[in-house]
Amino acid sequence: MSCCAAMTPDMxxxxxxxxxxxxxxxxxxxxxxGVRMLRLAAPDLKCGGxxxxxxxxxxxxxGVLTARANLTAKTIAVEWREEAVEAVDIAEAAERAGQRVFxxxxxxxxxAEARESRDLLTRMAVAGFASxxxxxxxxxxxxxxxxxxxxxxxxxxxxxxxxxVLYSGRPFFVSAWRGLKGWRLTMDAPISLAVILAxxxxxxxxxxxxxETYFDAAVTLLFLLLVGRWLxxxxxxxxxxxxxxxxxxxxxxxxxxxxxxxxxxxxxxxxPGDLVAVAAGERAAVDGVVRRGDxxxxxxxxxxxxxxxxxxxxxxxEAGALSLDATLVVETExxxxxxTIAEIGRLVSAAEERKSKLARLxxxxxRIYAPVVHGVAxxxxxxxxxxGADPRxxxxxxxxLLIITCPCALGLAAPMAQAVASGTLYRRGxxxxxxxxxxxxxxxxxxxxxxTGVLTMGRPRLAAPEGLxxxxxxxxxxxxxxxxxxxxxxxxxxxxxxxxxxERIEAASETAGAGVSGLWRGAPIRLGSAAFIGPxxxxxxxxxxRDGADAASLAWAQIADKAPAPFRFADDIRPGARETVAGFxxxxxxxxxLSGDRPSxxxxxxxxxxxxxxxxxxxPEDKIAAVEALRAEHGPVLMVGDGINDAPALAAADVSIAPxxxxxxxxxxxxxxxxxxxxxxxxxxWATARKxxxxxxxNFGLAAAYxxxxxxxxxLGYVGPLEAAIxxxxxxxxxxxxxxxxxxAPRVPTTPERRADASAPSTPRAAPLPxxxxxxxx
Amino acid sequence: xxxxxxxxPAALALGGxxxxxxxxxxxxxxxxDLDGEAERILHDD
Numbered sequence: 001m002s003c004c005a006a007m008t009p010d011m012x013x014x015x016x017x018x019x020x021x022x023x024x025x026x027x028x029x030x031x032x033x034g035v036r037m038l039r040l041a042a043p044d045l046k047c048g049g050x051x052x053x054x055x056x057x058x059x060x061x062x063g064v065l066t067a068r069a070n071l072t073a074k075t076i077a078v079e080w081r082e083e084a085v086e087a088v089d090i091a092e093a094a095e096r097a098g099q100r101v102f103x104x105x106x107x108x109x110x111x112a113e114a115r116e117s118r119d120l121l122t123r124m125a126v127a128g129f130a131s132x133x134x135x136x137x138x139x140x141x142x143x144x145x146x147x148x149x150x151x152x153x154x155x156x157x158x159x160x161x162x163x164x165v166l167y168s169g170r171p172f173f174v175s176a177w178r179g180l181k182g183w184r185l186t187m188d189a190p191i192s193l194a195v196i197l198a199x200x201x202x203x204x205x206x207x208x209x210x211x212e213t214y215f216d217a218a219v220t221l222l223f224l225l226l227v228g229r230w231l232x233x234x235x236x237x238x239x240x241x242x243x244x245x246x247x248x249x250x251x252x253x254x255x256x257x258x259x260x261x262x263x264x265x266x267x268x269x270x271x272p273g274d275l276v277a278v279a280a281g282e283r284a285a286v287d288g289v290v291r292r293g294d295x296x297x298x299x300x301x302x303x304x305x306x307x308x309x310x311x312x313x314x315x316x317x318e319a320g321a322l323s324l325d326a327t328l329v330v331e332t333e334x335x336x337x338x339x340t341i342a343e344i345g346r347l348v349s350a351a352e353e354r355k356s357k358l359a360r361l362x363x364x365x366x367r368i369y370a371p372v373v374h375g376v377a378x379x380x381x382x383x384x385x386x387x388g389a390d391p392r393x394x395x396x397x398x399x400x401l402l403i404i405t406c407p408c409a410l411g412l413a414a415p416m417a418q419a420v421a422s423g424t425l426y427r428r429g430x431x432x433x434x435x436x437x438x439x440x441x442x443x444x445x446x447x448x449x450x451x452t453g454v455l456t457m458g459r460p461r462l463a464a465p466e467g468l469x470x471x472x473x474x475x476x477x478x479x480x481x482x483x484x485x486x487x488x489x490x491x492x493x494x495x496x497x498x499x500x501x502x503e504r505i506e507a508a509s510e511t512a513g514a515g516v517s518g519l520w521r522g523a524p525i526r527l528g529s530a531a532f533i534g535p536x537x538x539x540x541x542x543x544x545x546r547d548g549a550d551a552a553s554l555a556w557a558q559i560a561d562k563a564p565a566p567f568r569f570a571d572d573i574r575p576g577a578r579e580t581v582a583g584f585x586x587x588x589x590x591x592x593x594l595s596g597d598r599p600s601x602x603x604x605x606x607x608x609x610x611x612x613x614x615x616x617x618x619x620p621e622d623k624i625a626a627v628e629a630l631r632a633e634h635g636p637v638l639m640v641g642d643g644i645n646d647a648p649a650l651a652a653a654d655v656s657i658a659p660x661x662x663x664x665x666x667x668x669x670x671x672x673x674x675x676x677x678x679x680x681x682x683x684x685x686w687a688t689a690r691k692x693x694x695x696x697x698x699n700f701g702l703a704a705a706y707x708x709x710x711x712x713x714x715x716l717g718y719v720g721p722l723e724a725a726i727x728x729x730x731x732x733x734x735x736x737x738x739x740x741x742x743x744x745a746p747r748v749p750t751t752p753e754r755r756a757d758a759s760a761p762s763t764p765r766a767a768p769l770p771x772x773x774x775x776x777x778x
Numbered sequence: 779x780x781x782x783x784x785x786x787p788a789a790l791a792l793g794g795x796x797x798x799x800x801x802x803x804x805x806x807x808x809x810x811d812l813d814g815e816a817e818r819i820l821h822d823d
Binding site for chain 1: 782786789790793794796797800801804805810811812813814817818820821
């Protein structure tokens, strides 16, 4: 490994720390001059003791002003004097205190989210206060207040209601106006019209000293709708863009070889043709061709497979690929926006944008509902005029009709059902990013699975050869510890678990991308690929391959002149995968496996799970094409994936699910994330989504049935403020009670193991928003 | 009916007091960390 001479291990560590420091500095912001603030996700924060320990450890740091942990959200906020320390020192101090920490994306975006939610709550509280008080005054009128007393009640009601309508109704007016400007009729248009008309007509009635005002109805309507709106908002987790998370995978600069040695340059200053050094443990910043150095690359962001790919001079390297064991000198071909990973990012953001435009169930209902109700109200008013009623009376009847058909059951129906379903799913280990994901999940006709990390565990497990004694195992473990290769690390761990004696390896040396060799008790000991060990191992490997073994998951060991022994690295099938595939297939959904892996591995897993539709060696853009082909053939597609290479397909599918163990980018791209190892969580999410859709449709049906009765009554002029108030509260109550049935929904048949797991006491109590830790390129 | 002249203001004022209390707690981070505060009281600093 002569290529490493120019770069000492210290320099390599320094480069990795540098990219992390950069990332953390970008995540922090400055609330006041001279002070910086950083919010970090600390997913292991579990108890009051950890909170106290972490806060105390950080407060002891030089320059730290405040450190406050939040146990509900599992975050910690730190403020420090700018000139005293760097953001990366804070993160390292937290790590010394025993907490893994990750920068939270965009502290600013999250604050905006919190502010918006607080704003809605404030408007809701004001509307609640107003509606309770006006209702009290209205009760006095209904129970027979006359003359001056009734006028007094009306005027006090007006004084409370008009400012409330202006303040609490603003979100609806703004959104309805925005929709109308774009020629879209959303649920907010009929809401705004009903509220504004009711307020105006009631005011004119109060001025004339009339009998009936609708101040209470207008404000109660706003209150109920704001409850629905806030539920909807609170359910939506910080929807981070997977495209932006992807951009973080490439470092912001690289070590460029110049005439005066190596210099760290930001990406913008790197030109095609520059020679860039990629140290072991670092991600490549550019697309290019290896000029010097041999090593192994982790190209999982393209293929989903973490099995290392050997590279040498002449081989291609893509930006984002992780060099595992050697320093590679790469000749730059493409930088920045032209790289493969930037192309994947564009695919992801295009798909995310398409998805955000999908209409929601409630808005679809509004498109039918609003024209019908407005049309009927207009016809009724004209009919009353034609029959000789005076205009004031005709308008009052029309307003009563608009209020009694108020879409509050509609506005509450969907968010209430989705909020209850999302809470139920959360207790069962499934986290939703968005209530709308449930609507899309209920409609799927096809399911696409990624292989590694979804249908399998994605962690190679070591199957050791027989006939090795304790000392030999320990010697191989010691030899493997000389290498950073993932398979070597798995072997080191396994050897340590066997608990053999301490063994010493002399003269150990690593041939990057091939294996390690050394001397043990004076005899040669070698560990690596069959080609590295020699012809005997190659012959043995060919024999194993004929029996169906997969050469890429084999490593060979030779001790002295004994016969070479094979180590197999098997990827276990994920528990519940079989039941999940069978469950979806039983319900008549098309199932397919989309994998970036080699056909032999894909076929082995497909056969074990009974999946006939298997597609291997897919690149990220091929996965999008496969998802679109499934959609054209069967209908809406659910994608279950975990890797960075799955992110475009996750975003392109109608709805997507990722395990919590997925890459950060994968989790950001998915609509649903499940914790725990059992894949049948996805089956349960689907069953719950269907039940939720059924409840929402029932609620819409209830609203329609009740309108069918109330519209004729209102049209005939039998409905006054009292009847409107009673009808409105009953329909909202009915919708809410119906939605609550979801919380007692029986569990779908899942594997007994998952059921036992979910009832364990570690199940979280409340339903905080999921925290998405960043993957740090270290 | 004169009783209304002080009962209505009294009712409104009491309701307003509740509203203000809620808005105060909303804007003073009383709902930020419901689990953490319950644990925090058990540890002395």
